[in-house]
Amino acid sequence: MIRVLLADDEATVRAGVRAILSADPGIEVVAEAADGHEAVALARSHRPHVALLDIRMPRLDGLAAVAEIRRAVPRTAVAVLTTFGEDAYIARALADGASGFLLKSGDPHELIAGVRAIADGAAFLSPRVAQRVITELSGDRLARADRARRRVAALTGREREVLALVGAGLSNAEIARRLFLTEGTVKSYVSTILNRLDVRNRVQAAILAHEAGLADGR
Incomplete structure (x- = not known):
């Protein structure tokens, strides 16, 4: 059972997200918060597998809560509930250890898939927001793409295959099945890739994969 903490200062949003997640018998919302301190x-106290945090909350905003939860409960993966108007916060959330970005008004199946992927250790970027995430971090996109390709070139062929699948949002278990490897081997590959690329987490690795053209097959 995937245990989820849901934090949003709007009760109607919490109710909607809770209803979607509750439709999956493998997910349980174990706690709800209306502000960052409470989250x-x-x-x-609850040690959830996944914390879903809104960005704009009273007392302590979602971004500060991301960093605090990652410090206090490192085994809890944190995802940001976002809207199209909040792109400016993406870089900071990534730097503070967010594992994904889920669109509040997105497809319910996508929300469930995102929670499951993040609980399984994968990065997850809502497809409708992924390009905006990349754009927010890109600056000079051509220059960044060139730098990303040079960084990725230092990886072995197998490491690039794994990175491409990380960029596609697959979990370790899914990558293992796709490449006919053990899950432990994939975990080792991912750890090596993060170290060699000097990135903090799978979301940053996934974005680098997109920038280098790996995630879309280029």
């Missing part, structure tokens, strides 16, 4: 406290 951190509940993360410490």
